Amino acid sequence: MLDIKFIRENTDLVKTALLNRNAEANVDELLEIDLQRRTSIQEAEGLKTERNVSSKNIGALMGQKKFTEAEAAKEAVRKIGERISVLNEQIRELDERIRDIVLCIPNMPVATVPIGKDETDNPVLREWGELKTFDFEPKPHWDICEKLKLVDFERGAKITGSGFPVYTGQGAKLQRALISCMLDLHTADHGYTEIEPPFVCNADSMTGTGQLPKFAEDMYHIPGDELYPVPTAEVPLTNLYREEIIDVKNPIKLTAYTPCFRREAGAAGSTNRGLLRLHQFDKVEMVNFVEPEQSAEQHEILIGEAENVLQLLGLHYRVIELCTADIGFSAAKCYDIELWAPGVERWLEVSSVSNFGDYQARRARIRCRDENGKPQFVHTLNGSGVALPRLVVAIIENNQNADGSVTIPQILRPYMGGLEKLA
RNA sequence: GGAGAGAUGGCAGAGUGGUCGAAUGCGUCGGUCUUGAAAACCGAAGAGCCGCAAGGUUCCGGGGGUUCGAAUCCCUCUCUCUCCGCCA
Structure with missing residues (x-):
């Protein structure tokens, strides 16, 4: 399997290699999905940071027996959790689609391999x-x-x-x-x-x-x-x-x-x-x-x-x-x-x-x-x-x-x- | 196939729902000491992902659930071990 980062950074090389092999793969779609994936991950991780901080806070509030404040905070974090679930599901799907495509992309021939038609x-x-x-x-x-x-x-x-x-x-x-x-x-x-x-x-x-x-x-x-x-x-x-x-x-x-x-x-x-x-x-x-x-x-x-x-x-x-x-x-x-x-x-x-x-x-x-x-x-x-x-x-x-x-x-x-x- | 037990870092082995990426031991690496080594002592060290970076995030067999929060509670699957059955 090729490194997705390599495909991202050497798209033309990959496409040329596919052409030389007489192989096909939807590289553009792959990169589009990859971008979506990274965007979703960044959003999800930002929210997780928030949740982690808030959850620790709740623990502290509970320790100080400030139950009312703790309950309010719980409600806010629950909403964050819901959004995270949605994003996680998206990421999982995108991962799977990426994997499906990447697993079907052949290896890059090394530069010295003679180019031929058959x-x-x-x-x-x-x-x-x-x-x-x-x-x-x-x-x-x-x-x-x-x-x-x-x-x-x-x-x-x-x-x-x-x-x-x-x-x-x-x-x-x-x-x-x-x-x-x-x-x-x-x-x-x-x-x-x-x-x-x-x-x-x-x-x-x-x-x-x-x-x-x-x-x-x-x-x-x-x-x-x-x-x-x-x-x-x-x-x-x-x-x-x-x-x-x-x-x-x-x-x-x-x-x-x-x-x-x-x-x-x-x-x-x-x-x-x-x-x-x-x-x-x-x-x-x-x-x-x-x-x-x-x-x-x-x-x-x-x-x-x-x-x-x-x-x-x-x-x-x-x-x-x-x-x-x-x-x-x-x-x-x-x-x-x-x-x-x-x-x-x-x-x-x-x-x-x-x-x-x-x-x-x-x-x-x-x-x-x-x-x-x-x-x-x-x-x-x-x-x-x-x-x-x-x-x-x-x-x-x-x-x-x-x-x-x-x-x-x-x-x-x-x-x-x-x-x-x-x- | 049936019954029971278990799965935590390279290995062994702790672990209370929040301070656990995780004690401790062994092993590994670096240093001190030594002519050199051993011993002793001091120190370092997990993996994936996102990010130019700072940093963030996830991972305690896999998957799902409960919860504001799970290595820890529940369900499920897989694998390993013990006993029984079958068998080259």
Whole structure:
């Protein structure tokens, strides 16, 4: 959430940012309501001062047993009280209207984020590894998954619905191996603390990280209990410190595996076949809490940690920076990592690494102390480290052999009981 | 799910309807003392909002009520603890 004071004092900047994002918000109405609010507060507080003084007076009069005078004073204060009630009600309403608008205003992209009209304007920053060449026609992963019985899409659709794959046998084990491997890497080499959070969160948490209220349609919802299956571990991890003042002298770095649940309404179709786009998928996530001055630097470290996963798996990838039109709602700056999948002949997004600045921290009221001991909002960052299904697609399609088997990357073999090939 | 108890500052823990933003202890920070440290002693320190500022205002789990005035009285919700039931 943006600071209302910032919006008030930098209205043109905010409007430009909205324009660059192709987003809309009623900033003028917001400022009008904000002004009304402050005016009402000033009147109410003036009256409260009067009331406080008068009430003390009444106490004194009562003490001196001047009951007649006390009664007259009581009557006067009662009238003030009535006006205060009216104003309080006004302020409450205005607060709510302000909140409704502000919660739906996206973050300001940092100044260096490239301005663009859509995802075709995302610059490629770097590429790692080499394009794999084959002396046969590489197959798409769904063929391989079917032949090797790694995933049962039909039965997943039967027991739940499309987009809910059933991993079977070596396919299931590969999921577990990847999760363990990535968590081990982040905890052992990147300084993370492993967390196993709840897989459903309440509405306050969803609001804290920015999923609610604007993106309610994207999430599953359990109505009786007002809970939401997590769309990403970012939600429980970031909200761990909601409404707290924490010490981030050393960055707090948390990692967690969770399944992720997304409705992905309207996403069905041939371009999303197989494991490319799912309603439920596994992901290892990294979340950082840092002092404001550190977040830009930490963002570069974080993207490196995500890249490291792919380097160790020996996968060809590229890093792109999202332009203003493509950057996420809560993000100030965002890198995506894409893996090349030779079977489907596409770059697949497997990680999104974002710096949120104080946007989430202000929503979730996550603070730290500055050098003077005063509370200030922390900066939050997160990155996928990484999402499983498309990673599995890339591993399977890049490592497939002419005989139909799939060579398992060296680093995963200890996690696969020493197995060298899926066959 | 049933019964009971509770929720106060970083933590522990007092609190009479007005003098309570709140005793006290611990912890934290600064100082004195010391070669240095410990101990002792002295001192400092909550958060939000409004305001250029001075200052004002609100906050004792959340919401509502009574009252001129509520941490204190009433209602309600949430959460925690204890016991019972159920259960991986």
